[in-house]
Amino acid sequence: MNLEQIAKLSGVSRSTVSRVINNDPNVSAFTRQSVLHVVNLAHYVPNATARSLAVGRTHVIALVVPIGVSTIFTDPNFCTLVQGVSNACSAHGRTVMLWLADPDHEGDQIHQLMYSHLIDGVIIASPLVNDALVQILSHGNLPFVLVGRPPAGSSISYVDIDHGRGAHDAVRHLLRQGHRRIATIAGPQTMSTGVERLAGYHGALREYEVRIDPTLIVDGGFTEAEGYWAMQQLLPQRPGAVFAASDLMALGALRAIRDAGLRVPQDISLVGFDDIPLVTLTDPALTTVRQPLHGVGRVAVDTLIELIDHPHSAPRQTLLPTELVVRSSCGEAIH
Amino acid sequence: MNLEQIAKLSGVSRSTVSRVINNDPNVSAFTRQSVLHVVNLAHYVPNATARSLAVGRTHVIALVVPIGVSTIFTDPNFCTLVQGVSNACSAHGRTVMLWLADPDHEGDQIHQLMYSHLIDGVIIASPLVNDALVQILSHGNLPFVLVGRPPAGSSISYVDIDHGRGAHDAVRHLLRQGHRRIATIAGPQTMSTGVERLAGYHGALREYEVRIDPTLIVDGGFTEAEGYWAMQQLLPQRPGAVFAASDLMALGALRAIRDAGLRVPQDISLVGFDDIPLVTLTDPALTTVRQPLHGVGRVAVDTLIELIDHPHSAPRQTLLPTELVVRSSCGEAIH
DNA sequence: CTGAAAGCGCTTACAG
DNA sequence: CTGAAAGCGCTTACAG
Numbered sequence: 209m210n211l212e213q214i215a216k217l218s219g220v221s222r223s224t225v226s227r228v229i230n231n232d233p234n235v236s237a238f239t240r241q242s243v244l245h246v247v248n249l250a251h252y253v254p255n256a257t258a259r260s261l262a263v264g265r266t267h268v269i270a271l272v273v274p275i276g277v278s279t280i281f282t283d284p285n286f287c288t289l290v291q292g293v294s295n296a297c298s299a300h301g302r303t304v305m306l307w308l309a310d311p312d313h314e315g316d317q318i319h320q321l322m323y324s325h326l327i328d329g330v331i332i333a334s335p336l337v338n339d340a341l342v343q344i345l346s347h348g349n350l351p352f353v354l355v356g357r358p359p360a361g362s363s364i365s366y367v368d369i370d371h372g373r374g375a376h377d378a379v380r381h382l383l384r385q386g387h388r389r390i391a392t393i394a395g396p397q398t399m400s401t402g403v404e405r406l407a408g409y410h411g412a413l414r415e416y417e418v419r420i421d422p423t424l425i426v427d428g429g430f431t432e433a434e435g436y437w438a439m440q441q442l443l444p445q446r447p448g449a450v451f452a453a454s455d456l457m458a459l460g461a462l463r464a465i466r467d468a469g470l471r472v473p474q475d476i477s478l479v480g481f482d483d484i485p486l487v488t489l490t491d492p493a494l495t496t497v498r499q500p501l502h503g504v505g506r507v508a509v510d511t512l513i514e515l516i517d518h519p520h521s522a523p524r525q526t527l528l529p530t531e532l533v534v535r536s537s538c539g540e541a542i543h
Numbered sequence: 544m545n546l547e548q549i550a551k552l553s554g555v556s557r558s559t560v561s562r563v564i565n566n567d568p569n570v571s572a573f574t575r576q577s578v579l580h581v582v583n584l585a586h587y588v589p590n591a592t593a594r595s596l597a598v599g600r601t602h603v604i605a606l607v608v609p610i611g612v613s614t615i616f617t618d619p620n621f622c623t624l625v626q627g628v629s630n631a632c633s634a635h636g637r638t639v640m641l642w643l644a645d646p647d648h649e650g651d652q653i654h655q656l657m658y659s660h661l662i663d664g665v666i667i668a669s670p671l672v673n674d675a676l677v678q679i680l681s682h683g684n685l686p687f688v689l690v691g692r693p694p695a696g697s698s699i700s701y702v703d704i705d706h707g708r709g710a711h712d713a714v715r716h717l718l719r720q721g722h723r724r725i726a727t728i729a730g731p732q733t734m735s736t737g738v739e740r741l742a743g744y745h746g747a748l749r750e751y752e753v754r755i756d757p758t759l760i761v762d763g764g765f766t767e768a769e770g771y772w773a774m775q776q777l778l779p780q781r782p783g784a785v786f787a788a789s790d791l792m793a794l795g796a797l798r799a800i801r802d803a804g805l806r807v808p809q810d811i812s813l814v815g816f817d818d819i820p821l822v823t824l825t826d827p828a829l830t831t832v833r834q835p836l837h838g839v840g841r842v843a844v845d846t847l848i849e850l851i852d853h854p855h856s857a858p859r860q861t862l863l864p865t866e867l868v869v870r871s872s873c874g875e876a877i878h
Numbered sequence: 879c880t881g882a883a884a885g886c887g888c889t890t891a892c893a894g
Numbered sequence: 895c896t897g898a899a900a901g902c903g904c905t906t907a908c909a910g
Contacts, residue, residue: 251658253657255660256659256661257661261592261593266592290643291610291643303640303642304640305638306606306629308629308633310633317633489767
């Protein structure tokens with residue numbers, strides 16, 4: 209069933225049917241009604257590929273997630289982001305194409321994607337400080353928005369969580385409880401999340417004029433195992449509180465603290481980052497920083513559509529605020 | 544840059560360029576080389592919508608996940624399935640369109656999807672015993688495969704984990720350790736996973752000629768909280784072992800057992816199902832059933848492509864085996 | 879308000 | 895082995 213046949217059945221031309229399908233006001237009420245009647249009766253759905261070819265727009269956007277680096281498996285946030293993007297797309301009548309990019313074949317595939325005319329734009333979610341795919345996209349002319357943080361001063365459109373501010377809030381929470389000997393298990397500095405969260409830690413200490421002690425800073429890889437290992441390095445320094453740059457690392461730290469015969473929060477206060485569901489189940493439940501992942505997905509879609517509709521508009525850069533969720537893993541400092 | 548221009552630059556006709564692009568053998572080696580040269584120089588990528596319109600195939604498949612019921616948020620398995628599907632699609636030169644179906648607007652949207660000619664087929668992942676979307680797809684003529692279990696005797700193509708066998712293995716493990724008073728926290732019976740896993744529990748007890756005791760069976764909703772609650776109901780029955788139909792419920796049960804002042808596995812043995820990453824971190828680490836989710840995604844894609852290429856082939860129904868992962872939450876029964 | 883016609887960029891019998 | 899031509903199913907100036 210195609211336009212031609214609907215036209216025949218309604219006794220009008222293809223052009224007219226096309227107009228009523230596309231809500232063109234230049235159709236008489238009567239004609240519109242009778243065409244619509246036939247359309248409904250026939251359960252007619254326009255051929256999307258034909259339409260795309262004629263119009264030059266497909267109404268599909270790509271969600272690109274470079275994996276291997278971002279380790280989709282261990283990232284409990286991924287699903288929420290995807291859902292945010294998906295919901296927003298539905299709301300805008302767009303469909304989303306999911307591409308889990310394999311770092312090995314990136315270059316070639318991204319090129320295909322960019323010039324195949326299959327998609328109107330791309331949302332790329334990369335935690336890397338300077339992702340190769342983002343580089344490639346920057347040099348093309350396909351609209352795209354980054355979920356993550358581009359290099360400072362970059363003029364590309366992006367949406368991100370305000371990791372720095374979130375970390376700052378978390379550490380300030382510890383400072384307000386009187387802690388001064390605050391350690392951090394930092395994330396990998398190859399990821400912007402790692403960099404920003406560490407910067408927030410620095411910022412909070414600076415605000416309270418606490419000297420930065422390098423022996424209280426140790427890097428982890430965002431995993432539970434690395435959190436455990438990092439905490440073991442930290443224990444001899446006798447920190448009164450620890451800010452872990454991810455909940456998974458905080459859980460590892462919790463385990464290390466317990467294995468050392470110490471208690472949270474009585475001996476050491478602990479704050480995480482992410483608010484993964486799991487952290488309400490630990491004993492004690494973890495104080496952490498909640499991220500508006502769903503919102504990030506929505507804003508990313510809004511931004512991209514704006515870019516598609518107005519290719520020459522200025523880049524949009526959005527930072528979404530986090531929320532400190534206070535549970536029971538922190539307590540007043542004992543001096 | 545389009546076929547026409549490539550043709551002009553190479554000094555041949557559009558037809559010929561099209562043939563070399565599509566690897567048609569009816570092209571002289573010389574012509575092929577010179578055309579390919581121009582194609583590479585110009586970084587030419589064929590317009591996918593134009594090609595789709597001409598050929599009647601898009602090479603995109605939809606991955607449909609009805610959410611709200613399947614609660615993508617709380618399902619740690621979702622990501623792995625998506626990745627399996629995505630990888631397999633890349634390997635086959637297909638792209639995947641992700642549609643997180645909103646139960647409210649199902650009917651209309653699925654109809655659009657089915658007749659828009661945008662996709663060649665769909666993989667639908669639904670845990671429901673009798674999903675409405677699956678019903679609708681059955682009555683259309685778009686190739687689709689279900690990830691999950693259709694009603695018995697159905698002739699639709701599907702791929703699923705052998706949940707029954709997995710549960711059977713898990714309970715047999717307890718039986719072999721001498722347990723006879725084995726309780727189960729069953730999943731919701733509206734989901735095929737819930738139904739199958741309970742059937743496996745029954746089957747194992749039957750195999751060992753242990754009488755089914757209804758007071759040892761209580762339903763949960765696959766969540767940690769419901770596992771906790773269910774275990775509280777079970778405690779007064781003094782079970783020697785518990786098979787929880789999901790790891791999350793097992794974690795809830797573990798918490799309930801602890802809160803009651805009992806120990807795992809000394810007082811109660813515990814087995815879960817899913818093998819989510821988390822269960823290696825608990826104390827004791829959980830014995831559970833591992834699912835080949837990645838494989839499910841791959842087989843689903845293979846099956847769908849087969850169906851697309853041979854629309855009249857017989858339905859393919861695949862059950863993938865699970866693996867019992869023995870850790871430290873089970874012990875010999877004390878009589 | 880409506881229709882005839884050109885065009886979007888491909889593929890593929892058909893003829894040679 | 896190659897090219898001219900028709901066709902895939904839409905949209906959209908253009909003319910009326």
